[in-house]
Amino acid sequence: MLLKSCELPYRLKYYQSLSGRASMSRKQIKDQAIYQAGYHGECLFAEMIRSYEHATVLWDITLSNEKGESQFDFIVIHDYSVFHYDIKNFKGKYQQNGDILVSQTGYNVKRPDMQLSCAHNVLEAAVKSYDWQYEVESYLVFINETFYFEGVRSPHWLYRSLLKQHLAAYENSHLMLSRNKQLGQFLINNHQPNVHLDVPIKTAFSEVADGLKCPLCLKKITITFDGKKYYSCPICKKVVSGKELLLSNLCDLYYLKGAPFSIREAESWCNSPSRTTLKRLLKANFKSTGQKKAVRYYLEN
Known part of the structure; x- marks a missing residue:
């Protein structure tokens, strides 16, 4: 057990x-x-x-x-x-x-x-x-x-x-x-x-590329969110849910920044998906600190 x-x-x-x-x-x-x-x-x-x-x-x-x-x-x-x-x-x-x-x-x-x-x-x-x-x-x-x-x-x-x-x-x-x-x-x-x-050798956050990355092949991709539930990776051709795609990239943002982030940072990082969808994912999977415009999201390592 x-x-x-x-x-x-x-x-x-x-x-x-x-x-x-x-x-x-x-x-x-x-x-x-x-x-x-x-x-x-x-x-x-x-x-x-x-x-x-x-x-x-x-x-x-x-x-x-x-x-x-x-x-x-x-x-x-x-x-x-x-x-x-x-x-x-x-x-x-x-x-x-x-x-x-x-x-x-x-x-x-x-x-x-x-x-x-x-x-x-x-x-x-x-x-x-x-x-x-x-x-x-x-x-x-x-x-x-x-x-x-x-x-x-x-x-x-x-x-x-x-x-x-x-x-x-x-x-x-x-x-x-x-x-x-x-x-x-x-x-x-x-x-x-x-x-x-458990500390990695870090790269300065300013040197890290933003944008979406396929959670399966880990390659940078360009996808326009249009309300579909599933998206096909342009590189590995595998299908991933929009929720999984966004959540994986939000985790990337937190781990690479090494600090809580705002909803605006999340929007910019993930190529401007629906703010409502982002907030729903963040509320379900992240912790938060601050109030209103000062809200920041983080994960417990």
Whole structure:
């Protein structure tokens, strides 16, 4: 049971909004690729764990206590055990050089075992403060099927080939789902999002192109709103509803500006659609601040 899910991180929303509106730097492209791969790996694990109804699953939790602060990709509660899974979407062959993992392509990453240990201590302290009877286990999950390590594998490493067998333990239940759900809710209540860790490399808003962009192919397009419910993208030819088209571009405006915007800014950004339609969409999907002509719209990140 997925008690807490995770939507697309703000960092990736920003880069998706920027795509097609400005040329991205090499650093931005690299940053997007790294975080996109990481999120894709988490999505793969979420699909694998989703079917185990007897397990209480939390996706993306940050906890802070006397042991420190850590972000957890997945926490799974089953019977009297709490499992932490740190997902790594590394591709290809790696070998160890000191405390560094080196890929065949020359990509270097610090061996993540120490980070796992620190996170384990934070989670264990949080769980024991709720109920000392629960035991905590932590694992690094190398979710990509192509990952291969030349060296001694830690017992806390799980390869994709071992994952199905490991997760099969969640098929059995001792009927503690209600109690485990309460522990899961306790951890959710103590979740402290670390927004400073989810910051993209930004482009000045003045350098970003306004106008409409297809939410499917992410290309800039020219469409005249004439009251139809659906519109065909001139580039990818796929059909999208007018509501989805406008909402996607309004989200682009907020993420790229990085601040609340006015109805006039929204009209200009979206090539002057119906103000009534815009207001209806903004009221249903955005928060607002201010009154009358000073109203500004924003999203909760």
